[in-house]
Amino acid sequence: MDQIELEFGKVVRKYREKAGHSQEGFADVAGLHRTYISSIELGKVQVGIGVAEKLAIALDVPLSKLFREIERRRDNQSG
Numbered sequence: 314m315d316q317i318e319l320e321f322g323k324v325v326r327k328y329r330e331k332a333g334h335s336q337e338g339f340a341d342v343a344g345l346h347r348t349y350i351s352s353i354e355l356g357k358v359q360v361g362i363g364v365a366e367k368l369a370i371a372l373d374v375p376l377s378k379l380f381r382e383i384e385r386r387r388d389n390q391s392g
Contacts, residue, residue, distance in 0.1 A: 319356035320383045321365075326354040328379070330373045343371035 322335070330338045331351075340347040344367060352358045353368070360368075369376040 316387075317383070319358055319359060321379070322354040322356040324366055324379050324382045325342060325350075325372070325387070327382075328356075328374055339371060343367050364386055 327335045329336070332339075334342065336350045337347045343350070345364070349358070353360055353364075365379070366376055372378055372379075
């Protein structure tokens with residue numbers, strides 16, 4: 314997968330762990346399967362905008378914040 318999928322997965326995992334969710338518990342809250350959450354966090358899948366929104370809602374984080382975090386990480390890597 315591309316770097317964006319890897320970065321998105323890392324950001325989702327960071328916020329999931331910060332919220333104290335296991336993958337299974339988070340999957341239940343998001344209405345997704347646990348193995349799909351694992352694939353997202355490992356950057357193995359391309360997530361559609363609808364799923365990204367479900368994740369953000371489940372994390373109680375604005376979707377824009379997830380994307381800003383990815384941009385910040387990319388800026389730190391390139392500079």
